[in-house]
Amino acid sequence: xxxxxxxxxxxxxxxxxxxxxxxxxxxxxxxxxxxxxxxxxxxxxxxxxxxxxxxxxxxxxxxxxxxxxxxxxxxxxxxxxxxxxxxxxxxxxxxxxxxxxxxxxxxxxxxxxxxxxxxxxxxxxxxxxxxxxxxxxxxxxxxxxxxxxxxxxxxxxxxxxxxxxxxxxxxxxxxxxxxxxxxxxxxxxxxxxxxxxxxxxxxxxxxxxxxxxxxxxxxxxxxxxxxxxxxxxxxxxxxxxxxxxxxxxxxxxxxxxxxxxxxxxxxxxxxxxxxxxxxxxxxxxxxxxxxxxxxxxxxxxxxxxxxxxxxxxxxxxxxxxxxxxxxxxxxxxxxxxxxxxxxxxxxxxxxxxxxxxxxxxxxxxxxxxxxxxxxxxx
Numbered sequence: 001x002x003x004x005x006x007x008x009x010x011x012x013x014x015x016x017x018x019x020x021x022x023x024x025x026x027x028x029x030x031x032x033x034x035x036x037x038x039x040x041x042x043x044x045x046x047x048x049x050x051x052x053x054x055x056x057x058x059x060x061x062x063x064x065x066x067x068x069x070x071x072x073x074x075x076x077x078x079x080x081x082x083x084x085x086x087x088x089x090x091x092x093x094x095x096x097x098x099x100x101x102x103x104x105x106x107x108x109x110x111x112x113x114x115x116x117x118x119x120x121x122x123x124x125x126x127x128x129x130x131x132x133x134x135x136x137x138x139x140x141x142x143x144x145x146x147x148x149x150x151x152x153x154x155x156x157x158x159x160x161x162x163x164x165x166x167x168x169x170x171x172x173x174x175x176x177x178x179x180x181x182x183x184x185x186x187x188x189x190x191x192x193x194x195x196x197x198x199x200x201x202x203x204x205x206x207x208x209x210x211x212x213x214x215x216x217x218x219x220x221x222x223x224x225x226x227x228x229x230x231x232x233x234x235x236x237x238x239x240x241x242x243x244x245x246x247x248x249x250x251x252x253x254x255x256x257x258x259x260x261x262x263x264x265x266x267x268x269x270x271x272x273x274x275x276x277x278x279x280x281x282x283x284x285x286x287x288x289x290x291x292x293x294x295x296x297x298x299x300x301x302x303x304x305x306x307x308x309x310x311x312x313x314x315x316x317x318x319x320x321x322x323x324x325x326x327x328x329x330x331x332x333x334x335x336x337x338x339x340x341x342x343x344x345x346x347x348x349x350x351x352x353x354x355x356x357x358x359x360x361x362x363x364x365x366x367x368x369x370x371x372x373x374x375x376x377x378x
Contacts, residue, residue, distance in 0.1 A: 067110075067111050067114055067205070069099055069100075069107060072099065072107075072110075072209075073092060073095045073096065073099065075205055075206055075209065076095060076133060076137065076209070077091060077092060077095070078206075078308075078309075079206050079308070079309060079310060080137065080140065080141065080309065080310060081140075081141065081309060081310055081311055081312055082309070083140075087140075091137075091140065094136060095133065095136070098129075098132060098133060098136060099129070099133075102128075102129045102132070106128065106129045107129065109127065109129070110127050110129045110130060110212070113125075113127050113130075113212055114205065114208055114209065114212070117202060117208050117211060117212060117216075118199070118201065118202025118208060118211070118218055120218070121218050121219065121220070121240040121243045121244050121247075122217070122218060122247060123194070123215065123216070123217050123247050123251060124211070124212070124215065124216050124217075124218070125215050126193075126212060126213065126214050126215050127212040127213075130209055130210075130212040130213050131212075131213050131214070134175060134178070134179070134210070134213040135179065135182070138175075138179040140312075141302070141310050141312055142176070142179065142302075142312070142313075142314075142315065143312060143313060143314040143315075145314040145316075146176075146180060146183075146298070146313075146314050146315045146316065147180060147183065147184070147316060147317070148180045148181065148183070148184040148186075148294075148316075148317045148318075148319055149316060149317070149318040149319065150318055150319040150320070151184035151185060151186060151319065153292065153319040153320065153321055153322055154181060154184060154186040154189055154292070154319055155185075155186060156290075156321075156322055157189070157257070157290045157292055157322050158186070158188055158189060159188070159255070160288065160289075160290055161252045161253070161255065161257075161286050161288055161289045161290065162189075162257045162258070162289065162290040162291075162292050162322065163252070163257075163258045163260055163282050163283055163289060163290070163291055163292070163325065164177075164257060164258065164259045164260065164292045164293075164294055165260055165261075165262050165275075165279070165291065165292070165293050165294070165343050165347065166259065166260075166261060166293075166294045166295070166296055166317075166347070167261070167263065167267065167272050167295060167296055167347050167351060167355065168261035168263050168265065168266045168267060169266060169267055169270060169296055169297075169298075169299045169300040170266060170299040170300055170302060170303040170304065170305065171200075171201070171207065171210070171266075171303055172210075172299050172302050172303035172310065173261070173296055173299050174193075174195045174197075174213075174214060174259055175210055175213055175214075176296065176299055176302065176315055176317070177193070177259065177294065177296070177317065178190050178193055178213060178214050180315075180317055181193070189257055190214075192215075192255060192256045192257050193214040193215065193256070193257050193259060194214065194215035194216065194217060194248070194251050194256045194257065194258055194259070195211075195214055195215070195216045195217070195258075195259045196216075196217050196219055196244070196248060196258060196259065196260045196261070196282070197211060197216040197217065197218055197219065198218075198219065198220070198221045198265075199218065199220065199221070201216065201218075202218065215251070215256065217244055217247050217248045217251065217258075218244065219240070219241060219244035219245075219248075220232070220237045220240045220241055220244070221264060221265065241278075245281050245282065248282055249282070249285045249286060252282070252285075252286040252289060253286055258282055260279055260282055262275040262276055262279040262340060262343060262344070262347075263275060263276065264276045264279075266305065267300075267357065268305060269357070270300050270354060270355050270357070271354070271355060271356065271357025271358065271360075272344060272347060272348055272351075272355065272356055272357035272358055272359050273357060273358055274341070274344065274358050274359075275340035275341060275343055275344040276340065277336040277337040277339075277340055278336070279340055279343075280329070280336040280339050280340060283325035283328070283329065283339075284325070284329065287326075288324070289324070289325040289326075290322040290323070290324060290325065291322060291323050291324070291325050291328055291343065292319065292320070292322040293319070293320035293322075293343060293346045293347050293350060294317055294318070294319050294320070294347075294350070295317065295318045295320070295347050295348075295349075295350025295351040295355070296315070296317050296351070297315065297316050297317075297318075297351050297352055297355055298313055298314060298315030298316060299315055301313045302315055318350040318351070319350075320346050320347075320349070320350050320377075321377060323376055323377075327376070328342065328343075328376070331372050331375060331376060332372060338368060338369055338372070341359075341366055341369035342369050342372050342373055342376070344358070344359045344369075345359050345366060345369055345370060345373050346373060346377070347359070348360065349373075
């Protein structure tokens with residue numbers, strides 16, 4: 001049966017509309033079908049990253065906070081004299097204002113330094129917040145008569161490499177010198193003060209805080225005086241000492257002022273002990289280094305040996321005339337012990353008679369050193 005005319009026409013039109021295979025548009029050229037974007041195709045908008053607020057404490061390896069704001073203030077107040085309740089309240093208010101005014105970043109930085117200071121034989125810089133608290137409290141502890149006699153000698157070494165030698169009566173000696181230097185107008189010298197400090201300086205939170213009022217270089221004590229480094233072998237002590245001396249010499253090159261307690265330990269009876277010959281190692285490497293003697297009297301009462309609190313008192317520091325380290329060593333014929341005995345005798349001349357100890361006026365064995373003192377200070 002033949003198809004109808006209408007069917008033949010429809011089939012003919014379908015054949016005419018269909019393109020041959022070779023004329024069809026390639027698949028990649030075909031217009032894509034318009035579809036709704038999938039969720040993964042929609043650009044994701046992320047909120048700007050927020051910086052975490054600085055912490056106000058540093059955590060120990062056990063996760064415990066080392067020093068919170070309140071604990072810091074409590075620690076400072078506990079070291080102060082037994083003030084009346086009203087004075088303590090006033091001091092706490094001042095400390096709160098100082099810490100809050102410094103801001104959380106400053107407290108966080110102080111915490112980081114408290115956590116690390118004294119952990120190695122190294123240099124530790126001054127912490128600004130600790131320094132400000134220290135200056136604030138000094139007005140409450142030091143009597144108004146506390147002063148430096150001979151401040152012109154401090155100004156003589158302004159901007160120069162200098163090693164300050166002082167007698168050692170208490171843990172407060174360096175803090176006292178820092179405060180009195182500022183009172184005497186030698187602020188630039190105080191700002192660059194770096195103290196050669198033994199291990200005991202870092203043995204408690206209170207002492208570590210006090211050590212951050214200026215720069216320090218941790219050094220082992222002399223083997224004949226040390227009790228803290230008993231677990232170290234002589235070789236380790238010698239290695240640590242060399243490292244500390246090299247660091248101290250580098251601080252001198254960078255313009256800092258070294259404070260060295262040449263006796264190597266605190267005096268238990270106020271009297272000077274014999275200076276250690278090894279202290280001259282701080283003098284010989286940096287050209288133009290000055291030696292500045294400073295005799296301290298009164299800090300044995302300000303912070304007695306074994307005490308936990310400060311006691312208000314009057315302290316007086318007498319500064320001697322500075323001399324060039326090269327001149328001192330040349331006059332001593334490079335004899336290190338003789339050079340340090342000269343320093344000891346000069347310190348003895350700057351303190352009352354009861355503080356002179358082994359360098360007293362009638363002490364034997366220092367004739368040569370006395371002649372050198374007369375020559376240097378004629």
